[in-house]
Amino acid sequence: MVKYVLHYFKVHGRGESIRLAFKLAGVDYEERNFEFADWPKFKPTFPTQQVPALEVDxxxxxxxxxxxxxxxxxxxxxxxxxxxxxxxxxxxxTIEDMWSELNVVFHGPPESRPERMERFLKDVVPPIYATLERLLAQEQAGEFFVGNSITAADLFFFTAVDMANHISKGANTLEKCPKLSALKERIAANPKIAAWLAVRPPEATF
Known part of the structure; x- marks a missing residue:
């Protein structure tokens, strides 16, 4: 049996789609978390000096x-x-394009975060969501991005929207996107994912 160990901070962030993949597959893994304050100590131990990182045997x-x-x-x-x-x-x-802009919102000066958030919601989210709706419409069944079951694309989409909503202080960024909203609901309704969502720790406050 393969031994998996996920290394990441105590947040959802870029680690959450990885957790969702494990939960959806029903595969056990170990998670080793650390605080942001301890990152300088752990950073040199990872090949790219970045996390999340996954040990595979x-x-x-x-x-x-x-x-x-x-x-x-x-x-x-x-x-x-x-x-x-x-x-x-x-x-x-396509989803990564939005996530990269989320990083700009997170990591800039705190005093100008409201302005960055406003730009993100006004200038970044609408065109990317419009693109994702077109991609979703290309799929014949139209229930997931590819095929009739959840794929990596759906997991990353779910996580990115969750993060966008979180830093928007609970705003529903999918409010004007009924197809994407329905997709997110379908993903959340999967029994294995729903079980994880019911018990996972809340996202950190940034």
Missing amino acids: GQMICQSKAILRYLAREFGFYGKTSLDAAFIDQALD
């Missing part, structure tokens, strides 16, 4: 989407064909 993988893609392949959440995988990557990279 003692071998370390860094970069959140590399980890998610690896797990998706292992657990069957990466489509059935190479073309499916390309469409999943297309959605993942």
Whole structure:
């Protein structure tokens, strides 16, 4: 049996889609968390000096989407064909465009965060959500980004929207996107994911 160890902060962040993949697959893993204040001590121990990082039988993988893609392949959440995988990557990279802007909101000066948040909600979210709705509409069934079951793209989408809503102080950023809103509800309704959502710690306050 493969031993998985996830290293990350005590937040949802970029680690949450990885946790969701484990929960959806029903695969056990160990998680080792640390505080932000302790990061300088742990940082040199990771190959890219970044987290999340995943140990797989003692071998370390860094970069959140590399980890998610690896797990998706292992657990069957990466489509059935190479073309499916390309469409999943297309959605993942589109969502990453939004996540990169979330990083700008997080990490800039605290005093100007309200202005960055306003720009994010006004200028970043609408076009990316519009693109994601078009990608969702391309799928014949229209229930998930690719195929008729949850893939890595859906997990990353769920996590990104959760984070956008969180830093928007609870605002529903999907309010004007009925198809994406329904997708998020379908993901949350999966019994294994719902069980995790019911017990996971709340997101940290930034």
